[in-house]
Amino acid sequence: MNNKNEPFIIHRYKSLGYALKGMFLLLKTEASIQVQFSIAILLTIAGFYFEISSLEWIIQIFAIVLVMSIEALNTGLEKICDFVHEDFEARIGFIKDIAAGAVAISSLGALLITLILYIPKFI
Numbered sequence: 001m002n003n004k005n006e007p008f009i010i011h012r013y014k015s016l017g018y019a020l021k022g023m024f025l026l027l028k029t030e031a032s033i034q035v036q037f038s039i040a041i042l043l044t045i046a047g048f049y050f051e052i053s054s055l056e057w058i059i060q061i062f063a064i065v066l067v068m069s070i071e072a073l074n075t076g077l078e079k080i081c082d083f084v085h086e087d088f089e090a091r092i093g094f095i096k097d098i099a100a101g102a103v104a105i106s107s108l109g110a111l112l113i114t115l116i117l118y119i120p121k122f123i
């Protein structure tokens with residue numbers, strides 16, 4: 001638990017620790033993040049193999065980070081939904097569906113970016 005009276009730098013240091021722990025928890029417990037992380041590794045290998053440019057690296061990294069960040073927020077929202085209302089409730093279903101929709105939008109964008117980046121390498 002953060003103590004609001006502790007020095008700023010200690011407070012920031014602890015917050016960074018919690019955030020790193022969150023990243024580790026996502027990778028350890030969430031199947032969707034594990035799949036996305038595996039795809040990120042494959043894309044990184046592809047990036048080195050095809051010697052993509054600095055701009056292409058930036059775009060690829062941005063796409064990966066966007067999808068995984070939104071997936072992490074979606075996971076957090078799902079956990080809150082399950083915590084506040086475990087039973088079937090249409091409004092919880094709606095919240096979960098639109099949060100999943102955000103993941104779908106970013107994933108579709110990332111797929112298009114991947115196709116635009118790599119299709120020209122094969123033709």
Ligand SMILES: Nc1ncnc2c1ncn2[C@@H]1O[C@H](COP(=O)(O)OP(=O)(O)OP(=O)(O)O)[C@@H](O)[C@H]1O
Nearest residue numbers: 032078085086087088089090092093094096097100
């Ligand atoms: N409590 C609920 N009430 C109504 N509908 C729900 C509820 N929980 C889940 N749903 C419906 O089921 C869908 C899947 O929910 P769930 O929490 O299993 O998400 P998921 O993405 O499949 O989970 P995970 O990421 O753990 O695989 C939701 O998008 C929603 O349509």
